[in-house]
Amino acid sequence: MLLRAFFQLGLLLLLPPLLLGVVNRVKAVLAGRQGPPVLQAYYDLAKLLRKGAVYSRTTTWVFRAGPAIGLAAVATAGMLLPVAGEPAVASFAGDFVLFAYLLALARFFTALAALDTGSSFEGMGAAREVSFASMAEPALFLCFVVLARATGALSLSGMLGPALAPAWRQASPALLLAAISLFVVTLAENARIPVDDPSTHLELTMIHEVMVLDHSGPDLAFILYGASMKLFLFGALFVRLVLGFRFDSVWAAEAVFVGGLLAFAALVGLTESVMARLRLTRVPQMLVGASVLSVFALVLLLR
Amino acid sequence: MASWTDMVFVLVVVLDLFVLASSRLGAAIRAVALQGALLSLLALLLASQAHDMGHVLLLASGAFAIKAVLIPWLMFRAIREAAIRREVEPIIGYVPSMILGGAGVVLAFAFSRGLPLPTPEMHPFLVPTALATVWTGLLLVVSRRKAVTQVLGFLVLENGVFVFGLLLTDIMPVMVEAGVLLDLLAAVFVMGIVMFHINREFASLDTDAMTSLKD
């Protein structure tokens, strides 16, 4: 039991940068390039932690505290996440609300830190980020409500635990729609194509990248690590929702979970390679579409 | 695993929502074609032993041929003639149309149980899907500016009526069903011819530009 908790904590802390590496590798291979090494994100983090930081005269303590608050919030949200169908470190009824709002806390302070620099680029990124996030939040909540209705549980560990497999037998259309909606929300919240382009620095395409332009050194390391952890959290939700089987051996479940996560990262890379970035005016339409799909899934279960 | 029929009904409604959200005419026409193919599949899935298998196959293949092959082909020809590829911003706007469409779907699924039906219900999703599709079709006709999309809306509306018709295959003889399909074909034929002439005359299929045609 304690061993499993340590293992889950270890996964949460050590695996996320690997996901970033897999995504970038898949994108490179599909584009016909060699691409960076899969462990590149770890090297980047180590490099950034070795550097010092430069601060602007315009900034206040909010700019310096932003990355730390963001990472702390995302890590706390990781405590609520069930891994491989086993209950999370902490689980209670309504914990998915705390999960969503912890991510909102991280976003609040990252956006404030961006506005603290007084630059129009960062202000633009912050405006786009909070606007799109406000349209993605209802879709995320609706996915959780669909899961709650299908499994009859109100905590993340209950929703993604042993009750999930029978729920798939009973309510597969609704859960399938919820999974699609969750994938769209994942792409939006983690600033992936088709919502944002994480590899360019052109004003037209940036949302998340442009918010963190002025951070440097260990602050930028915290932000990079926090972003990878957020991708890990959403990936864990998606993988567990789609692969809702029961396993007899805990270690078999964990192995399938890690494999599923790597496959999820590959899927994200595939999506990014195949799709083009949407015009920014179309992103709200996409997010509202995801919400409407989830509402439809809910109604299927409520009648 | 829930039955395949559930999946098909859900997919029909998802295609409705997709057509409401789409601004590319090619994608919208393909979606309506796919919806027509799914409806012909539905006719096969919902057939029970009491039916004459030949009659059911005739209906299904007729629906497929007309809804999924012939009419989309006519529509593609129409847009190629008029050289348009995209819809302009509709009167209601994409986000409000999606919200209205979604609200229609929710209300249809929530309240359709109260409707009195002449025959026992074949499948719990049938009436709500039909209502939702009819609602989507009417929303498209009312809110879109390009005539092509309005025709697509009419097609979606007819698809909804077809789903309702599946409810009554026990009582309605094949003549009436054939009549419905033929009527649909004639309407689209006429609309295609009219659109071709409108485009030739005014070099545009934008219905906003045609408001001066009154009186």
Place this chain on the structure above:
Amino acid sequence: MTAALAIGAVALASASGVLGAALRRRPALGQRLSCAVLCTASALGIAAAVPALAGGGGFEIRQAWQEPFASLSLRLDPLSALFLIPVLAVPALGSIYGVAYWPQEKLGARAVRLQIFYGLVTGAMAMVVLADNAMLFLFGWEVMAVCAFLLVLSDPDRADAQRAAWVYLAAAHVGTFALFGFFSVVGSARGSFDFAAWQGLPAAGAAGGGLFALLLVGFGLKAGLVPLHFWLPGAHAAAPSHVSAVMSGVLLKTGIYGLLRTTGFFEAPPLAWGMVLLALGAVSAALGVGLALAQHDLKRLLAYHSVENIGIITMGVGIALVGRARGEPALVLLGFAGAALHVVNHALFKSLLFFGAGSVLHATGTRDIERLGGLAKVMPWTASLFLVGAAAISGLPPLNGFVSEWLVVLGSLRALDLPRADRAAFAVLAAPTLALVGALAAACFVKVQGVVFLGNPRSDDVARARESPREMLLPMAVLAAACLAIGLAPGLLLPSLTRGAASWAGLSTDALAAPASAAGASATGVSLGAAVLLAALGLLVVLRRRLGLLRGTAPRSDTWGCGYAHPSARMEYTASSFAQILVQGFRFALLPRVELQPPRGLFPGFARFATSVPDAVLDLAILPAVRAYGVAAGWVRGRLAGRIHFYAVLVLATLVALLAWRLLWW
């Protein structure tokens, strides 16, 4: 004993301003004395309320009175106690704030008048919460409305204050009229105007529906439910900031108290009532936060957020009513607890935000956020305390806004426990609505905090800003500490909230014991999460400090921003641009107006572009309707005024009609 404390609190609070007026020769002493008296009154009242919440110590008094239909009946039960605490605490803190913000020595008679009405409005609100007789309730209600009107007119030279005050007075009296209707109908049906005689009212049928409609209009106008919110933004923006804090934080809640108290009289409220409240609350919340996003006047923005939060509270009340209609104690408990806790929480963080806005106005002289920026460097304490309020209103953990919104969401999720194919299960759609509202509120407060306090100054108004004096910072600090405390330990408040729910719904606390313990277990989880968050944050800050010491920090430079050569304040992102994506996305609901004077010609000269978002209900519906009525009435007056025969005919016709009605129908 508690009765004496409560009555003493009401009396002292009402009299506090008068004491200050008596010492007009020594204005500083007079103001501090009235502030001290108000704080004492508040302490007495809270001392009376806390035992009632803890399980014992409520009271009921009945005393005959000469007034027709009235009796001096007062009651303190857990529901009243829950509302009495914010009603007394917020004005006390506001009066401390007012010592430095609206000082009597500088403003003279105006400040004396404000103190008098401030005390009176506090006493009247306390009376409304304690009243157990309809006429006493209405007496307190009317005093409250009139005093609030006079408080909004504290600065009578300003045109916007005059207009806002008149709109407020008109709206308040329409609401009081509806309440008169309700009380008269029920009072004459029951034969007595004491609330004690009104238990077990039948709620079914057209009569019940009509009574509910009267309640919605009467209390909805006071609380600010859409579409009856139109008076709110103007009144709250025009009043002095500590008055706005009281109006937003507490005055609106008396409407919610009235709604709860009167729905508590009914025997078995039907499902439709709960669903209507849920729908109205959702619309208020969404529209309130959407309109708030588009505002650039700091206080008007905060007023629209009050509309949003009243919507959230109403959603909680709606869920509780759905629970009563379906007999689900979990829904009743969670809905009521969420609504009541949000009443307290909103009073706390909204007052904090209004105090902050007042500090900004006091320091810079402007409420327009487009002219501010970089204030955190000159007003660090105000900025940090305002940030706590902003995070609290956005519902972020570990603060109190999260806890009450979480309770309401949990309540809506319990609707999934209802049997399959029950229409009431659609109440679960409140959860994603709250998610949308919370995310939009966070977006709005990122904008406010970022544009006002962070970045570079956008105009010269910032140059003369100084940090606020101690008297203005102290109430803000107390409120911020309270927000954090409630956010960290919500489970401590659950027993009191359970008692409140039981007393409102007419259930025993045993019936609510099972859902209460389940909620308590979850609340422990929330506290644990908050604790882990703070621990992780502490760890990371320490780690960052060590790394910073090891690696060193380069001296400060300009903002890099992808290679700016000469950054200036004009390049900063403005508040309108920040809100633009959302305002454009939701333009079908917000109806923004654009005034455009584009550049013309080959060598373009002057060009102008301005956007504004008027209040849809006020500017598009009510004012045009009032103007049309004025035109029609003017036409009639033009034709018929001044002729004595016409007036005489009117009198004769009315007399004949009354006689006919009495003789033929009655």
